[in-house]
Amino acid sequence: MRGIIFSLALVLASPLLADSNLPPSYWAYRQLPDPEQEAQAQALMEELRCLVCQGQSIADSDADLAGDMRDLVRRRIAAGEKPDAIRAWLIDRYGDWISYRPTAKPIAWPLWAAPIILLIFGGAVVAGRLKRKAR
Template identity: 65%
Template sequence: MRQLVFALALLIAAPAAAQPTTPPAPFAYRQLDDPKQEAEAKALMETLRCLVCQGQSIADSDADMAGDMRSMVRERIKAGEPPEAIRRWLIDRYGSWVSYKPTVEPVTWPLWAAPVVLMALGFWLARGRFRRRAR
């Protein structure tokens, strides 16, 4: 019976042990003092994907990783770095998936061309179908 109680106590305590023990990054939940810089940071953060949540931007996510990324963006904006340079740095660090603005590269050309090719194929097939009906 003691072993069962001990096992239950461990199961109940496990989620509490999983909580992060490190404090959040300095600018994870604190805005910059300069409203113009904060607006730049916010605009950039809304275009970056949270690596943990995957469906949210880092501006909207409560994940610790998103907080760290928000802090990095704010610190670099505060240091005077342009937003596009910060975006490139984050893409270099985490991959192009982190950005909601995909880049056009040789690897992604088929993805960009696919809608145009499929539309042209659809028009070609529809044209053939209409011509057969007209006869």
């Protein structure tokens, strides 16, 4: 009986082990002292997707990894690095998916062309029906 209770306690306690015991990164919840640099950091953090939440930017997410990424962005901007260079480094590391900014790579061209093609097709269908109705 003790074994069953012990096993049950371990199973119920496992979600507690998923939380980190580490303190948050220094700049995760602090702002940079320079307002201009903080504005750059905030703008960049709004454009980066949280790898844990996936539906939130790292600016909005409370995930530990998002806090680490906010810390990374603020440290690099405080060191004088440009936001575009930081975004490029993160895209190289995590892929295009991390950025909310659409890519202009040839692989994405069909996605950009699809709405235009659908509008042209729809316009042709409507014009054909109006011609037929006029007869």
